[in-house]
Each structure stands twice: as C-alpha cells, then as structure tokens.
Amino acid sequence: MVCALGAAVCFGVASVLQAVAARAAAEPGGGARSAVDARLLGRALREWRYVAGLGLDGVGFALELVALRSLPIYAVGAALAASLAVTAVAAARLLDTRLSPREWGAVAAVCGGLALLGMASGSEGAGADHGGTALRWGTLATALAVLAAGTAAGRLPERSRAAALGLGAGLGFGVVEVAVRVIDGMTPVALLTNPAVYGLLVGGGAAFLLLTSALQRGSVTAATAGMVIGETVGPALVGVLALGDRTRHGWAPVAVAGFALAVVGALALARFGEVAPPGEDAEKKTDEATPSRL
Template sequence: MVCALGAAVAFGVASVLQAVAARAAADPAEGAGGSGVDARLLVRALREWRYVAGLGLDGVGFALELVALRSLPIYAVGAALAASLAVTAVTAARLLGTRLSAREWWAVAAVCGGLALLGLSSGSEGAGDDHGGDALRWGTLAAALAVLAAGTAAGRLPERSRAAGLGLGAGLGFGVVEVAVRAIDGMTPGALLADPAVYGLLIGGAAAFLLLTSALQRGSVTAATAGMVIGETVGPALVGVLALGDRTRSGWAPVAVAGFALAVAGALALARFGELSPPGESPAAAAARVPTSPK
C-alpha cells in the first residue's frame, strides 16, 4: 500500500511541477491570447528543472505502481492511483494558487478516508499471487485491441459526449495495464516475449495515452478525467475479484466496498484537476487565467 500511495503522490506532484514549468517556459511575446500547441514550448520546458523533475517523478510513480500491482489487490491500487487527483489539487493550491472550494476540500478528505478504509480492509500480500491463467493473459491482449477499436468509435460521438467517451476508453486502457501486470507469470526475457499479457500491457498503455490526449483536446477536461477514473478503477477491480482471487480481510468486505466507493467518488469530484492547463491554450494564457501563488 505504501508503494501505491507513493505512486499517487509522485503522479500528483509531477502534474503540478510540469504545469509550473510549462508556464515558466512561456514566451512573453506570445501574450495571453496565444492559442494552439507550441512545439517549441517542450524544448523550453525541458530546460526547466521542475519539468525534468516531473518526468522523473512520473518514472518513479510508474515503478511504484508496478510493485504495488504485483502484491496488492487491483481495487486497492486503482483507488490509490485515482487519489493522485487529490495530491494534484492540494499541490496546485500551494504552488499555483488554485482555489479549492469547500466541496473540493471535502472531496480530498473523502479520498483520504476511503484509502484509509481500503488500507485496513485489503487482503494480505499473498492476494496478488494468482496470475489468472492463459485465458486471462490472452484476454488482456484482446481487451487492449478492443480499446483501440472503441476509441476510434468514441472519436465519432457527438461533441457533447465525445470527451467522456474518449476518457472512458483511456481509463479502460489503463485498466488493461493494471490487469496485465498481474497476469504476467514468468519474468525471464524468454517468458516475457512469449506472454500475450506483455503485449496487452504495451498496446493498452499506448492506446490509453492516445485516447486521453484526444479527450483533453476535444472537450471538457472534467468529463474526460471522470470517464478515465471510472474506466481505470471499476472494471479492473471486478476482474481482480472475479479472475485473480483478490479478497479482503475476513469480514471486512463491506468496509472495502465503502472505502473504494468513497475514494473514487472523491476523485470524481476533483476531476477538473486532470489537466491543469487545457490543451490548445497557451501557457501564457493559462498563467493569466490562474491566480499567482501568494508568497
């Protein structure tokens, strides 16, 4: 659980550091009215230590996520990763001066309370020993390919529902990654190359990033992030319970369900922090929109 929470903290802080760096790297000559994606911004951002630190934290978070998924029930890890939105919200309030409403502070408290309940009720570390068999490994590959196909279909949805559909597809892709990590059996090079779950992990992860990027570019950040949170938590949790033997401590199942629901609901209430500056908006415009952090 420490690794899962560490991953959430790493991902949440990384988002804010990268947003701060992107705004610091903005070209003042562009003014607040700039628009579009500036390819030169990435080059300038890479000169900012905060952006590089954010990338490093992303790598640390992913490594911690892998460790957590190999030893914890998927429902606990998924809820903990959704909690990165709470970390982003609190960190943004400090570094970016973003104002959290009373409702959002309650949402942060709900996430923390839900994770505490999950930590108390989750099964022992042995819950992650079941790899699900060949059917599940091939199933992750099929699911990853299905996510790609569904994402193409979601891109044709009406504008009002397109972002939510793409975000849900992205969440399902990240969910495939969570299940695939648990489904992988042998860790030798030969076993990894022959394991369909490995290819499901790679395709699912790539599809998730592509769909999330499209979702954030084509509609509401809140809708896209909410869809992603649902997709990456509910489905994988059910697979973990039904196919991988994930269990709670004896007699603690209701507490685990309540904790999971509380953490996910809190994350959904914080969905606007899924992207600190909307794609297509220049960093200068975003900086003008967000109040300066008080010293």
C-alpha cells in the first residue's frame, strides 16, 4: 500500500507537469479544433517538463507493479485515485488556477469514496490467479478499442473533450493494470507469446496519447477525474469477476458505497472543473475562482 500511495504522488505531479508541457506544445490557434494528434506527443517530448513527468510516471509505474502483485486491483486503484487530490493541489500552484469550495468538496468526495473502498479491501490479494486465455486476449482487444474510441472522442465539443479523453486514458491505464495481473511467465518466450503483453503496450501507449491530448486544452482536474474513473471502476470489476479479488468479510456494501461516492465526486469535478484555457485575456483569468456552469 505504501508503494501504491507513492505511485499516486508520482502520477499526480506528473499529470500537471505534462499538462504544462502539452499546452506549451499546442499549435497556436489550434486549440478549439484539436483532436487526438500523435504529432502533439512528439512536440510535447521536446518539453523538459513533459520528460520530467514521464520520469515520474516511470517511477510510479514501478511502484504500481509492486502493489499490483500483492494487493487486489481495486485496492491499488483506490490508492492511485489519490493522485486526483495531488493533481488538484499541484495544478493550483503550477497552472495558476483556483479551485472553488464545491470543487474541493468534489475532490474530498472522490478521495473519501476511494478510501472507503480501500478499507473494504481484503487483507491479501488474490495471489497466483492469472486469469485465462480469453482474458489475456481481451486485454489486447480492449486496448485496441480504447485507442479507436479515444480518437473519436477527440472530435467532441471542447467542454466535454478533456473529460472524455481522460476517461479513455483511464481505460487504457486500466488495461495495463489488468495485463500486469494476467502476465504469468516472465521468460522471453512466455512474454512474446502472451497477448496481454501486447495489450499492456498498446493500452499504455494509447493512454499516454489520449491523456496528452486531453491536457492540451481544458481542465487538468476534469481530465484526471475521467482518468480516475476509467482506471479504477473497470479494472476493479475485472479483478472481482475474473481474478478472484474479494472484499473483507461483510464489507461489500462499504465497497459499493465507496465506488458510488467516488464516481459522483469525479463527475462533479468533470462538470465544474473548467478553468480558463491558455491565451485568454487577464480579465477572464482573474475570474477562475468562479468556474462557468453548464
């Protein structure tokens, strides 16, 4: 659990660093028309803050691997969701944004709900359960579907684009979480013949591409809220239904309540987390403390 919480800190700070770099790499005047663009990722890689964010992501992923091999997926997801609070605090400092009391309440709801989920987790993980062949192929098929759906989401209206792309990124990261659990053999032959390995690579690559596109324009907290939902709910269900993850005895209702609270809080952030995009005049920027409502 310490490793999972450490990964949350790494991912939360990395998200904001990557948001700053993605905005700096955006083509002038192209924000409103932007979609999922692999060229954006190439431009972002020339920004030192994006590279620093990738370094933190690498450290976080290593810590996540340790946690996933020891705990149920939903427990790791609950700990990683704390990255939303880290992102919100870091965004307030690095992106010069302000979160309203309602937004802070939504952050608290997400963290509180996922804390309940963490408390409801079993004391030990599912151990050696690596799923079956269908699940291994399913990770690869899901990763390809996430990439295709995320590309389509890049054409959505600006106000919903960040949350949708963030959700796609979360689903990609969720594929990575499941793939880590279903990879059993670590020999070269076992890795090369396991479709889950390719699902991990495609899912992780798609997640980074979609997240970079989401952070190019719009609210970093809204994009991260969508990402938290995608990388928490789906993988947790797979862990329970296919990999034998369980809650502590008698704590299933608490786990369900935690999921519901986390989803409601994250959706509230996705709706109310709009901040003034880069390039707007100073007068609008000073009004960030009162985000626009739909």
